[in-house]
Amino acid sequence: MEDTQLPTEEEQRFRQQQAEASRRLFALLEESAGSKAHINAVTILGTKSTRPSFLQTATNKILEAKNVADVINKSQDVAETLMRLDIFDHVHILLDNATDSDPLAAPGSINVVYQVKEKSRVFIKTGTEIGNNEGNMNGSITLRNVFGGAELLETVASFGTRNSSSFQFTLGKPVNASPDSNIDFNAHRVLCNNTLTSSYEELARGAGLRYKTLSRFGYHELSYDMTWRSIDRVSPSASLSIRKEVGHSLKSSINHVFVRERRDDILLPSNGHYLRLSQELSGVLGLGDSHFFKTELESQFCHQFGGGQILKDKETDEFLGLHPGFVMSTTFRAGWLANLSDDDDPKKASTVSDRFLLGGPLSIRGFRNAGVGPRDYRDALGGNMYWAAGISAIAPLPKLESKPLRAHAFINAGTNVPSGSTLQSTAQALMKSPSISAGLGLIYRHSIARIELNYCVPLTAAKGDQIKRGLQLGLGLNFL
CATH class of the missing domain: 3.10.20.310 (membrane protein fhac)
Structure with a gap:
């Protein structure tokens, strides 16, 4: 039996005085x-x-x-x-x-x-990051409060699976001493490895100016970028379509991104909604070799049914959390790219790097990465228009309700097509029979990424689509 020491009269009097004060x-x-x-x-x-x-x-x-x-x-x-x-x-x-x-x-x-x-003005960090089907190692040197106005000077170098090497320099400062508004100048050099989906690598070098702010509606980012791109590392087996893209291009563009995040968790949400809308206008002031307008929408809605019951360990009676219940999740994505160049000036149009890629464990499961849409032999060429939708039913596993592990069943569908010659042909291309898949799988929520292992069954596929029936592993942040 444990001894319990009662407070002395002096301690009791002191506590009473504190409470009274x-x-x-x-x-x-x-x-x-x-x-x-x-x-x-x-x-x-x-x-x-x-x-x-x-x-x-x-x-x-x-x-x-x-x-x-x-x-x-x-x-x-x-x-x-x-x-x-x-x-x-x-x-x-x-x-x-x-x-x-x-x-x-x-x-x-x-x-x-x-x-x-x-805080210390110099901060050095190394680590690893996981993105959508991408991992990298990085190191950064950060200087805080450079000129005494909360300015931030950051240099980042990273090496990864998709971006073979990336170097970025950023100098930013808050606007009107507000942490919710920031303006920065940035310069970058990125070597992007696209050999998993097409037979080329692209080197991009550029600089830009960016303004970021928060409003009561969500996050806004407005930027101007000037980027010099070169596709000059093509494999011997590259298709003719990719070989035609070889060379240099200059892109002068204005970009706007709006994000409204109202989910209770970004990796494995149970309730809330998410909206992301981006626009890009390339060829600003007549500069550059790429003239197009591009917009993309992504949205998600999640709702939890049941749950909330207290979970306890049967042996120790320790509190483990609340029952997560069952979750229905719906996701929709769509994009449109319109070339603004003249038909007789093909050099002033979009490149394969500007167009949309669809398919893979993070978008339409049951298809290979970039396996849905236009292609030439093994090379994905990307589409000018796409839509994709998914619905998932997510549930905890019996006796593992307190663990970040879930089972889910899903249906995914989508279409990725080039622009039609007329509005009617464009609408017909988008409304034609989509690529559809269904399946079952497990979701594990890691602290830095979401991991899925699914058994996928493609139900319909367009001509040229690359299907992947059976087990498929997905690692990333945003899933359909």
Whole structure:
């Protein structure tokens, strides 16, 4: 039997005094919350590298306070903003009655003091990353707060399966000292290995300007890029269509991306919705060799049925979590690429790198990577228009409800076609019999990626499609 030491009378009295002091403090705050108050001064202690003018912009919001409640709420909001700038290890707040230190201060004046500690300005990181059917090793050197205004200078080098080598340089800064808006200049050099789907490699070198911001609707990204691309590493077995693409091209484009993320988990969601819409206009100001407009839509909706029951270990009675229930997930994707060049000027059109690829374990399961759509022999050429849809029923495995392992059944369908000569022929191509597959499988949610092992059965396929009946392994972030 364990000994239980009771608190002494002195300890009990101290605890009672603490509880009484807290009760009186909350009562005082409640009484004075609506009392008029204004900020006398804002002081930030502990900064060495950050510019005073930048900090003044970051803390201006607190000067709008009209009463005690405003002072408390806005001072906390500013502290959160300072932390989100990612240049401080911690931010502590101290509110002080200004008349205590300055008898000449107006009644109701409050001094706000922030005690901060700046993060190290140099940060070096190495690691591995997993994307959609892609893995890489990378290393980066990051300089924080370069000019004292939360600027970020980052150099990243990575080597992977799809991007054989990638080097990127970025210099960015927050706009109006807000962590929700950022503008950056970037330069890159990427060697992209496309030999899994087509017989070529592409080297891209470029630079651009990018603006990123958050609104109440979601995330926005607006950018301008100038990229010099060259397809000059073609295998001996490359098709004639790929050989015609060999050479250099210059792309001058404006891009916009909108993302609305309302799912409870990005890898294995149970509830919520996701929307991503992107547009690209190439050939801006008449520059470059590629003139086209490209837009793509991706959406997902998930809903959970049942679940919520408490799961406990039968032997130890330890809490394991809540029953995940059953989930229905629907996903839809579509894209359209319109060439804006004249028919007699084929060099000013899109290349194989601009067009859409469809098929594989992350899109239409039961088909090989880029196995749905136009191709020449073994080389995927990509389509100008596509749509793909999928529905999945996801359930936990018996006695493994608390584990990140699920079983699912799915149906996928889609079409990937070139542009038609007329609107009617284009519509007919999109509405023709799609490529369809169905199957069963297991989903494992790893901390950095989602892994699927499925048994797939292609039900219908277009001429030239590459099917993959049987087991198929998928590793990535976004699945149909």
